[in-house]
Amino acid sequence: MANDIVPQDDNAAGMPVELDVSTITGEEKAAILLLSLNEQDAAGIIRHLEPKQVQRVGSAMARAKDLSQDKVSAVHRAFLEDIQKYTNIGMGSEDFMRNALVAALGEDKANNLVDQILLGTGSK
Known part of the structure; x- marks a missing residue:
């Protein structure tokens, strides 16, 4: 270390x-x-x-x-x-967020939420 x-x-x-x-x-x-x-x-x-x-x-x-x-x-x-x-916080954070939400909520709910989040942040 x-x-x-x-x-x-x-x-x-x-x-x-x-x-x-x-x-x-x-x-x-x-x-x-x-x-x-x-x-x-x-x-x-x-x-x-x-x-x-x-x-x-x-x-x-x-x-x-x-x-x-x-x-x-x-x-x-x-x-x-x-x-x-x-680790660079912020690098790949969109993918991390998407993967974490899919794991937590399932594909359909996560995709809807991700779309709302990304539209709200100006991403996508």
Whole structure:
């Protein structure tokens, strides 16, 4: 992940504490991120993994007991730093909106709503 040393909150002496997320395995990072979600959202992601990946990440999830808030926060921050490099909000947002509405409402309702939305924004 980007800049593997993630600054943490100040410790008791007022000095910043840093956690080196490069010491955390990919499976552990995935487990922390999945455990941060609700079960339905985590299941939606797990559904896209290969069986061996599910086994490795599932094992890491089962081992993830008593995670420190520092470790969880460090993984979250490193993840956000990584995705910010590759994500341009606004790029493809019309396709994202259309796909999300189809998934949520079904094809017919979503298409009607998308048409109304796009006509209202001057797109299309």
